[in-house]
Amino acid sequence: MLNGTGIKVFSGTSHPELAEIIARRIGLPVSRADITKNSIGETNVRIEESVRDDDVYIVNTCCGAVNTSLMELCIMIHACKIASAKRITAVIPLYPYARQDKKDKSRAPITAKLVANMLQHSGCDHVITMDLHASQIQGFFDVPVDNVSAFLLYAEPSVILYIRTHFNLNDVVIVSPDAGGAKRSVALTFPSSLPHSTSASSATSMADRLGVDFALFHKERKKANEVSRMVLVGHVAGKIAILVDDMADTCGTLVLAASHLADAGASSVYAIVTHGILSGNALQTVTESHLEKLIVTNTLPQAANQAQCAKIEVIDIGAVLGEVIRRSHYGESVSKLFHEVPY
Secondary structure (H helix, E strand, C coil): CCCCCCEEEEECCCCHHHHHHHHHHHCCCCCCEEEEECCCCCEEEEECCCCCCCEEEEECCCCCCHHHHHHHHHHHHHHHHHCCCCEEEEEECCCCCCCCCCCCCCCCCCHHHHHHHHHHHHCCCEEEEECCCCHHHHHHCCCCCCCCCCCEECCHHHHHHHHHHHCCHHHEEEEECCHHHHHCCHHHHCHHHHHHCCCCCCHHHHHHHHCCEEEEEEEEEEECCEEEEEEEECCCCCCEEEEEEEEECCCHHHHHHHHHHHHCCCCEEEEEEEEECCCCCHHHHHHCCCEEEEEEEECCCCHHHHHHCCCEEEECCHHHHHHHHHHHHHCCCCHHHHCCCCC
């Protein structure tokens, strides 16, 4: 709980519900900002209270109109910067353009780096995000960071708690839908390397921490969001198979993996992902799939998705983000949050 001195939490328009949860966690109201659009679509921002010498946190995630959200965030950062805020932290649960992290063909941009430049030039001093899709994005930033170490916060403790309280671990096998998910495991297995790992949804680290079996899929893609072939490595017969990944977009990979797991004899199949993007026909695809449930966190708004698909379940990570803000503000250690869920 904060006393309100020297700290302000602002919300963009992308996910005000999450900002309210975070603010409630630390015992503060969401600070007032007026965000509007003019007749030609430009974003207008007016910070409606003083931020001079304050530690400012701006919550805006990557969802809906992504470009609008990103521009809105940059304008809010700039507005606080020129209003003499002491430090400005962008809280971006889902980092925009995270999948455009490398030059994968001729004349392709590295847009994730461009986004990092935009945030820094706007006046951002620190970034908090969750489950970056690619580890190299950490190196795109030059701004100083605090104990959130390379600005990476993990959703895994919340997911671990969910699995422990909802399943009999003797019957569980954790499954990575691709080899990349397995590669993102080493840092959570060895705490000393935590600041340099990529994703809390890494399947092998979860399997290690839960003491359960692990399996993975090798997949081949024809193009983005289209998998041509998947091969299961591991034993799942008679087990509750839990697919773990950082994001679910079209859900094609998860649904195909669930089908293969059912064919391999899994008693039931669940999927847990950090970012439930759920674009296109994803909700219908999930509804018609072998998945018992698709469990997502609320890094993105999920109320509309839950209304349309009974298989969607949401884990609240607002308390984790609120706690990291509190610890960051007071200069306390944040490393415990890699292993513990705050209450």
